[in-house]
Amino acid sequence: MIFAKPLLDRCISCGYCLPACPTYAMTGEEASSPRGRISLMRALETGQLPEDDGTLAEQASFCLGCRACEPVCPAGVEYGNLLEQWRDHQWRGRRGPLRARLLMAAVARPWLLRVPGLVRRHARTAARASGPSLMLGCAERALFPRVSRAARKLAPELAAPPRQGCCGALHAHNGDSAAGARMAKELGEVLPGTIVTTSGGCATHLAAHLGRPRVRELSEFVVETDVLPAVPLLVDGRPARVALQDSCHLRNGLGVWRQPRELIRAVAEYVELPSAATCCGAAGTYSILRPRDSAKILAVKIAEIEAAGVDFVVAVNPGCLRQLRSGLRKRGSSVRAVHLAELLEIASK
Ligand code: SF4
Ligand code: SF4
Numbered sequence: 506m507i508f509a510k511p512l513l514d515r516c517i518s519c520g521y522c523l524p525a526c527p528t529y530a531m532t533g534e535e536a537s538s539p540r541g542r543i544s545l546m547r548a549l550e551t552g553q554l555p556e557d558d559g560t561l562a563e564q565a566s567f568c569l570g571c572r573a574c575e576p577v578c579p580a581g582v583e584y585g586n587l588l589e590q591w592r593d594h595q596w597r598g599r600r601g602p603l604r605a606r607l608l609m610a611a612v613a614r615p616w617l618l619r620v621p622g623l624v625r626r627h628a629r630t631a632a633r634a635s636g637p638s639l640m641l642g643c644a645e646r647a648l649f650p651r652v653s654r655a656a657r658k659l660a661p662e663l664a665a666p667p668r669q670g671c672c673g674a675l676h677a678h679n680g681d682s683a684a685g686a687r688m689a690k691e692l693g694e695v696l697p698g699t700i701v702t703t704s705g706g707c708a709t710h711l712a713a714h715l716g717r718p719r720v721r722e723l724s725e726f727v728v729e730t731d732v733l734p735a736v737p738l739l740v741d742g743r744p745a746r747v748a749l750q751d752s753c754h755l756r757n758g759l760g761v762w763r764q765p766r767e768l769i770r771a772v773a774e775y776v777e778l779p780s781a782a783t784c785c786g787a788a789g790t791y792s793i794l795r796p797r798d799s800a801k802i803l804a805v806k807i808a809e810i811e812a813a814g815v816d817f818v819v820a821v822n823p824g825c826l827r828q829l830r831s832g833l834r835k836r837g838s839s840v841r842a843v844h845l846a847e848l849l850e851i852a853s854k
Contacts, residue, residue, distance in 0.1 A: 622646030705752025
């Protein structure tokens, strides 16, 4: 058995999810829609399609894993879980994309995460036996160390012990959900108490394995603890215009989307992008595994950001931040892409 039967049986083929799906919007093809992919999963499960069928391979990879199909589904289909089970089978062992396997091997070695992060000076404190801790993340430690420093300035009560591994989301989304679950549990042991993360994707993965009460994405934590110094952020003497790119998993998996908007509104003029809730094309490893499709999605997003006349676009996930910065740089745009923690830090100066 490849899929949990109750999960696969839940889809009633109503098609309400089709308009929400970015890959269906790109192609207009049923096979690239959530309903079409669930039909493919059923065909794989029953043996109607062979394991090496080309459409199966293509659609398991083309799906962004953004879970935009979940909140609109009247039958409560857990598409994210189905996709994990599909990729566990489709990408098992050496059948997974090489670049994803190399990345997974790298983040599974905690010392490889620690060294570049320490060199680049991410936030760092001694471990504490109780109280909330800041998850340092794997990509963020090396690529965006300023984000954890900004988060600790906002919430100095957060401990940030450097001896922490990856949460396992990368594994769960790339064909090794057993390792993903194990890594989440290990991180939960290293960071006792509430885990606060600046990555929407990691928050959703950790909440699935450690329980929702133990996990807070940073914007939730800041709103709940009311630690925000509400100082207006000015650009050329006027309130800064700021847009947001939602984290797909944070919004569609955990239902968190009001809090980052609330925090931006507390310091700036908030501008809602038409596609703020739609994937930016980063989608975990998607921009690495499917650069052309990722670039097509990003081009629409960057055009929207430019047209909105904003000073900043805010991300709440490191993959989205990297994607937006790269797209804006290539376009020669003057809009700055920052993490929410960075925006709030700039506003508090
Ligand atoms: S996934 Fe949900 S919304 Fe989509 S076809 Fe199935 S039941 Fe309908
Ligand atoms: S996860 Fe995203 S890309 Fe994949 S089927 Fe659902 S809406 Fe479409």
